Amino acid sequence: MSNGNTRNSMIDRRSALIGMGAGVGALATGLPGFAQAQSSAPIKIGFQKHATGVGAAYGRWYDATTQAAVARINDMGGINGRPVEIVTEDDGTDPKRGAEVIEKFAKQHECDVAFGTLFSHVVIGSAPRAGELKLPYFVVSEGHHVASGMLNRYTLQPGITDVKSQVLSMAPFVANNLGKKVTMIFPDFAFGHDHRDFFTQAIEAQGGEVIAKIAIPPTETSFTRYFPNIPRETEVLYHVMVGPAVLTFVKELGEFFGPSSPEIFGFIDSLEAVSIGSPGLEFLEGSYFWEGNPRHAQADQTSHDKMYRAAVGVDDTGSSTADSKDVSTYAHMFGCWETLNIIKAGMEAADYQGPADRAKLIEAVEAMSDMPLSDDHPQGAKLFNGKTHQAFGHQYISRVTDGKLVVEHTTSIDESLYEDEVDYTTQSF
């Protein structure tokens, strides 16, 4: 059996080409950096991509955003003068394969860090191995698992907010503007249960009440028979759904209600990668959505959002510039862009030279707190909690107006904060 040299030489050849290309580029454009680097070996970031399996629609866009973010970082001189190289592995949206891929990153590809996972079960399946291998693992998952203390000091989520803070910050708006009697529809697994539990707690604090909780079994493909459980007195219907069947879910919801629906408040997860103009979705006009990052460019679009859209190849409606029918997962993928910029900032703050400095890198990121709105953080300002390894940010509430998602309310960072549940900084490396 070969001892892996064939595999490594492929990577070495690639990195040599990048180094040469970068060197030539630097000479040609007169950019400082690569030619004067202490070590011009690239910084390797292992990207754990959901290329296949139920997360594949997100994986594709996470990849596009990652490549764009890295291209920008390299154009600006790389990290500590070294170019960044992304090593991509498919985890099949499966926790067993996820752990195997982490092992590949650490031992075969010799990556400096791993990053990019979305689905919670893959994160939780992979994080223990990352911790054992002492590989910093930056996840872009929205899951509450990092901040809950379940994971380890090597796992961080600095580029995207978590579902607990998202849900908590929605309750005031819903209770004050839409109604106090809420029926919730959510998928019957941990992600959905988090919505159920956190929102119930939050709306009760606002004087509201969840009058029905409808849990839909995973991998369900037809939903109409669950809707009769929605009580007639419902004032607000709260929905969040994930998976390939989301369009069916929203369409059948519309077919069920017909012309007489309650106020509808959904999480844009139910429509990620799906066009809001799809046939059957007309009933969503006037309904509200939580958006992690507003899909349609707003009237007060910042220069940062403009630059970001151009870089990742997305137009003002959140669709691909190459194919307007190809709708992006705009509410989540910004997390990759911001996380990569944080990795860069952390490595520069820690003067990261190689794997021996991984602990210093983590400490440098733990020391971060305020991250203002900028090209590095186009979704909005963030507040990073170094103890819980979780970022907090603005949440957007949009209303479907004339077929477009128009932001009506932006929450403050403060209203999305909650008590610390863990202090990873007390754990040893």
Add this chain to the structure above:
Amino acid sequence: MDFGPHLMLASLEGAVIAAILALTAMGLSIVFGVMRVVNVAHGEFYMLGAVLAWFVASLLGGHPAYGFVAALLIAPVLVGCLAAASDWLILKRINYDPDRTIVGTIGMLYIIQQTTLMTFGPDARPVEAPFNTRLALPWWEWGEGGLTMIWPWGLSTTSYKLFVIVAAATILCALWLVITRTKLGLLMRATQQDSETAQAFGVPVGKVYSWVFGLGAALAAMGAVLVVPIQQAHYLMGHDPLLLSFIVVIIGGLGSLPGTVIAAILIGMSDGIISVFFSPTVAKIIATLLVAMVLVFRPQGLMGRKAA
């Protein structure tokens, strides 16, 4: 929603599921009955039907009805041909040995699924229905003036879903006619009853097998084309129909076509109706255990013959 309307809605939804399931499971039943092989790739033929429907519909453009009708005609034929080819290439060579067929068809499953992933991609893509209007349904209540008709909130179906039920029933009737009235049907039934004797009588058993395998796949593809405007085409969508079809075929009884239809109706409807009474996950657990118990206490299924 009150109990009556809720039950009616669940029954209607169950009927749609049962209709598609009957078509898909019938494809598997024919293959099982005549060829005695377990085709683990059956769900992938179903998925291909949906994916090809999307291709046809997006190539044709124009009014969705054109795309839909074209897909209904083209996709099953293409899928049937693919299936017949794989029978000739693979299954014949392994002589329909049970274990080897399982492995071979698992291999086919991966090949079809992954090729679809590489070409069609990982996203779920919608196909527009040729027509789809919401139909509010009435219910009856005892009022002061006797029985009055009311329109409960949410009690509705769509014209397209009703069409699916009718279309599936029509296709099954046509299939019944083919099997009982045509020469091909006769050859199929002869091969199913006793393939050796049939061969002695000059029935080209090998060719019949290819036809049957192709027909089975085509039926599944037809079911998928019917369902794709309601759901979306997605490369993993064959997984659940495969499991359900197996259950239906075994419960209905190996080799019994009426049994398959009855089992499809039972299982399709019960899935929806049980969820009226219990929380969905509990309903699914109960339904799954029921299936297992039916088999434990009546292994030949509802209408199959007891093993000699």
Add this chain to the structure above:
Amino acid sequence: MSLPARSNALHFGVLALMVVLFFVLPPYYAGNLSRIMVLAIYAMGFNLLFGYTGLLSLGHAMFFAAGMYGFGLPMAHLGVPLVPAMFLGVLSAGLLASVIGFLALRTSGVAFMIVTLMFAQAIYLTILYFSTWTRGEEGFVIQQAERMVMGIDLTSANARFTTAFVLFAVTFLGLARLIASPFGRTLIAIRENEERTRMLGYDATRLKWQAIVVSGAVSGLAGAAYALLFGYVGATFATVQYSIFPLLWVLLGGAGTTIGPLIGVFFMFYLIDISSSYTNAYMLIAGLALVLLTVFAPQGIAGELRKRVATWLP
């Protein structure tokens, strides 16, 4: 060399090879050995029922998961220490197997396949239903600090390998011994011709039931070992996919041989690993491999070896 002596040489040779590989291979490949051995335990458990007794179960993931949760839940919620929790894992799987076996053995052939599949689905849904404790699909973590025995951190590379190796060796040799024993011989007889075995006076149903219990317990051991060594317990491991994997491994490696399961796991693992660097659709390569194997080498790798070259292979 006599038959038993040749078998012993083969088996100890395989074990020695594992140890040698661990020291000789580069870190990535050496690290994979633990994972491969744990999965091979699962494959061997399945092989006992499928390869030697002739019963094809499509629900073995429920035993793997029973072992995994039987180990993980007491540790996470009741603070049970590691070694007793391992026993609990194996015990849970064995108990589940005895109940399922009792019910499922009333069927045979395809009905048996579906019944086992259905029970596995029900177990999966039950795990999701009790997600307050099991955390459902997301699963939960067994912290590194708890995975220690007598002060040895079982997550270090050497300890991980040693643990996996010990468990693998015990299972490998134990099952080989079981197959060579009268019990094992009778199971093979049942596979070959159940009616004749009954006519010879053997209680085939009871023997099949015993085979299911052992098979389930071994699969549970694999599940518990996986949770121990990789620190994660999740409902994904109870899905249909994880019932298909052991079937694939055993068929590829050679059903009804002692070394077949290990070969099958190695083969599939590296087939996926290597082809995933070329294409996203690496399962396509796996699919092609399966088709080619079943057409040209239906006995699996070790099985073909046994057919053509080494007829003494146990």
